[in-house]
Amino acid sequence: MKKFVYYSLALCLAFTIYGTANAQMRKLPAEVTEAFRSKYPTALNVEWRDRLTGFTAVFDLDKVHYEAKFTNKGFWQSTENEIEEEELPAAVKDGFQKSKYAEEWTIEKIYKLALREDKTQYRLEIEKSDIQKKNLLFDPTGRLLSDKMTL
Template identity: 70%
Template sequence: MKKLISYCLALTLTFAIYNTADAQVRKVPAEVTEAFRQKYPTALNVEWRDRLSGFTASFDQNNIHYEAKFTNKGFWQSTENKVPDADILPAVKEGFQKSKYAEEWSIKQAYKIDLREAKTQYRLDIQKNDILKKQLFFDSTGRMLRDNITL
């Protein structure tokens, strides 16, 4: 009987932790939501995530899905959206083709990232096999800025 009670208690605790793991840690500050509303007044289906160092809003606008990042004080950091393969800038494609990754790696997904000061970057998620994956960052001229290993 003690084992059954212990198992039930462990199961209940596990279930409680699992359900709260994805919950919002803290309330989104008014400065953040107001900054978001000013920048994206026509946004639909807005969902917020707490990133501890800031907040991320996932939303739809003009039939495109975006993610916008804001600081805790409501300063906009960046906005990104997926870009179909056909819409990847030719300069970015050329930059990838000139990189050391072009021969053995393939592009799995592309993203356009709008940054402060009207700067735009492009992120290519590339993959060599099921284990080796990277993110390459390019400017709009096709110059590779950096690469990151991903899991």
């Protein structure tokens, strides 16, 4: 009988934790959804994620998958999408080839970031091993802006 009680309590706890994890922590502000609709009126398959400091919309537009970040007040911060290596500007490829990472690190994924004030940056996810991974951020001229460790 004790085992049944313990199993029942464990099952209730698991359902409570699962339900809480899947619930959105706060309501999506109207300013955020209005700003999104204004910027991307034809977006499809929109899903929202609460990031505490703002909200992220994951969506499809013209058969491309995007992720757009907005502040809690509805100000657009950035939009990114994964691109193929062939789409990477020659200057950014050259910047990577001239960096200290070119010989031992391989490019795993490439993202194009659209930022405010019509700025563009490119984020390269690179890997040396299963444990050693970095994000490199380049401007369109191929200048390395930052290199950060990632998981």
